[in-house]
Amino acid sequence: MTRPASGRRVNRRGEGERLRGELVEAACRLLERLDGEESLSLRAVTREAGVAPQSFYLHFPDKQALMRAVYEARYAELTAGMRDALAQLDSTAPPTERVGAIARAYCRFGLTRPAEYRVLFGTLGTSGWDPETLPGLVAFQLFRDELAGCVASDADEVTVCLWASLHGLVTLRVNRPSFAWPPIDDLIDRTVAAYAGG
Secondary structure: OOOOOOOOOOOOOOOHHHHHHHHHHHHHHHHOOOOEHHHOOHHHHHHHHOOOHHHHHHOOOOHHHHHHHHHHHHHHHHHHHHHHHHHOOOOOOOHHHHHHHHHHHHHHHHHHOHHHHHHHHOOEOOOOOOHHHOOOHHHHHHHHHHHOOOOOOOHHHHHHHHHHHHHHHHHHHHHOOOOOOOOHHHHHHHHHHHHHOO
């Protein structure tokens, strides 16, 4: 198999989807180091992926389509971890335990993969997203569905409050590691109890 001067292996016929994934991962890596979407250029993405700039348009019509693919890929990883946490529970687990399980999975993603988490929640998004089609809505809905079994009031509002609190736990621990943080599971349990009861 021949390789271009960049050292990247040339895709065989029918491996175009692989290049699409490489462009998404290249954009992810760049966003981990940049301030926001506006700092990301398509030329930088193709250079990072080791392909010619014109290759980009074989897979994406524009930069916004690439950004959607980036966020969808990372949110899929986050929600997969949350769903796995639920799958490990007994079917009779109480609702608060279910919320606690996905809250711990959420925080674990953020604390063990801080660069990827920053792309999802610390990257300034300026692409004019439609609030009804945001890639992260699946994760939000997972929290909301589980919280609906715990609260009598507006589950959307409670979900926003819980999410903001968990985000604070993750972000502060990453940005201020020298603080004498209590164990993360204790903080998660206290936070879940405050919003989901129990």
